[in-house]
Amino acid sequence: MMRKSRWKIYNQTEFYLFIVLIVLSTILAFVNPKFLRLENIFDLLRNYTFLGILALGQLVVLISGGIDVSFTAIATVSQYIMGVIISKYYIDNILVALAIPIPIGIALGLVNALLVYYTRVHPVIITISTLNVFYGFLMFITSGRWIYKFPPSFRNFVQIKILSFTSAKGTPYGLSILTLFWIIVAVMTWFILKHTNIGRKIYAVGGNLEAARRAGINIFRTYIFVYCYMGGLAGLASFVQAQLAQIIQPNAIVGKELDVLAAAILGGASVFGGSGTVPGAILGVLLIAIIKNGLVLMRIPAYWHQVVMGAIIAGAASVTALQMKFKSRRMVRKNVD
């Protein structure tokens, strides 16, 4: 006889995040009614696609029990190489442009994977070093020159909307094609984590590395997958960022590490590995997006943004901790029957 699982919605981190999201949005809507306009929401989704894609990559690494802070450098390098190629040879084909940064990201991710596996040094240390190496090399070779002469296909791609509307004033707006990238990556990541063997192995490795080894799971391949996945997504995200900015600056991306990590961790991924979900990683990004957007709408000076972000992350972390505590209390009771 199969008893149905006791899946309770209020046991899920995602549920709490969602509540916080709704509450914050309501407050913001009162402060500034513009906030809930479709226009603003679409803008938000477009502007946070970059962060959203990176957070999904980081999620996979965190689940495996690792961490990657070098993705900003990976993104920068792959973006720059793309920029050089398409502007120098004036390649007017968006698909070619898109196809350049992803394999470069994967290759750099492979470097991380090999170092993490063979040196057995903690991935934080490894990826901090590779961050500096990748980034340092790029700055050395390019001396920080900007790239901004792109072919038309590259300039126009960002204008494409997958849903279009016209505002009351007659200006058109819509859901950007870039957001579609985020949606596709989210669905793909969810599918990998939930329905493929490698996805389940990632959870297993993050849950108990030694048990995974004893069960015969190939740890090496798992590491290669997660770090290359992160690398590939960093490449894709760098394309999105270049589209939005329409300029490639070697120092534009580095420094975003904490936003991405914060989003993934807010979403329920643990730095100890083994936990985290795709909906959580999306909600984490949205939460950060709303907070930052709200601060702007409320005309709060920029230097306060950091403070508020810090406070919110600390608050969210405590909520997760409290939730864990209640869970374990319940456990004592549940265990016992």
Next chain:
Amino acid sequence: MEERISHFLILRNINKNYGGVKALEKVDLDIMEGEIHCLVGENGSGKSTLVKIITGVVKPEPGGKIEIKGESFEFLDPLTSFLKGIHVVHQDLSLFPNLSVAENIAIHEHIMKKSGLVNWKRIYEVADRVMKRLGIYIDPHIQVEKLSVADQQLVAICRSLASDAKLMILDEPTSSLTSREVERLFSILRDLKSRGISILFISHRLDEVLDIGERITVLKDGKKVGTFRKEELDKKKLTYLMTGRELAFVRRSKGLEKKVPILKVENLTKYGQFENVSFELHSGEILGLIGPRGAGRTELALSLFGMNPPDSGRIFVEGKEVSFKSNRDAIKHGIGYVPENRLTQGLVLEQSVKNNLVITILERILNDFRLIDEERKNKVAEEMVRKFGIKTAGMDVAAKTLSGGNQQKVVLAKWISTAPKILILDGPTMGIDVAAKESIYRLVSKLANEGIAVLFISDESSEVTANCDRIMLMKNRKIVGVFKKDEISEEELERRIKE
């Protein structure tokens, strides 16, 4: 006609060193097809290390030979070993705490499948089938970290049964199981045997070993003492072979005459866990609490320790009514509790043995400046290692390098050393070898004679009848009987537990 029996596994000249420690030295082992072979030895004698070599988890030193059905290897890796049909329940269970019960049981579905996609339906089917075969039910969707130790042990056993094995290795699989579950497991093992599958079984419960084993290999200090047929052995002889000495299990003599009640419990109830529990515990007394698993013993103990607030009823400590909000309150009132699942709750595995030992008694090793006095720390820790017979390569090695039983001794030592007025021991001898058991009995008895009141929770009727002044029998959430020492025999108690 002579029956032809062939070897499934041959080990020759297996050595394993950890730094200076010789965990295994020139060990040979033969396992026949369709044989139930038992492996016994004191804590730290090398049993688990041998299992890890057979399952490819650790590499032996060069020069040894492993032969599986005629095929020779110098060492194995986990996947090869699994593919050769060797399935295992590791002593530490090696489960994935974040994954569901079903996925833990059917984890090899992920590893063996070629297609790359997960067949969730099949995973639940496999889990369901194996649990049915073992006659148990655990919610397959629940995460393993939320289960009790006993249930986790069942999940690990289920995993080893999930696909067809040629050799099943069980490293102390029964330490938290009830006798009914053990019987069920044994009948499955006998059934496997009749189908030509070999079994290597490790346990510190010598009765079990003599019940199920056909041949028994004894290890001592990493060396093989010998392999014996069951008919050649009895419990006493086996104990001698393992420990190198005759162990006399003395029965506890009469405790203190003067009876001062120190803990009094009146009509304590927690719905669904225990009902109307009333008893008195005197200082200097060892009160046994025995019953089948699920009777509510651990839950009751947790309530007395402030970790499981009761719904109604009263608790008095030294005549004063108390109501504990947390275990900190309980500790303040002089209550100490050694938990049931010591392996998972009790140790900081990466930290040194020394630091693990003194963590509960830091107050005692401070110097005049309220800083830790290293010298005193070493002395105290060494004293504890000696008193509890903890086998370790040194005081500064990480706790995770100790054998399973020795890890348990560390946890036990650190709680007993806090010298509480009331000490609750939840299954203190689980997974501990005979010699160590005897020393724990002696220690507890000594503590009681010094005036400490002990609540001794146990699964083994032999140990409560020999060591407790009074015995409470708990069944179906109620205390159903209280017996004075010598009022009830071991057999009678066993019968009442089972009926």
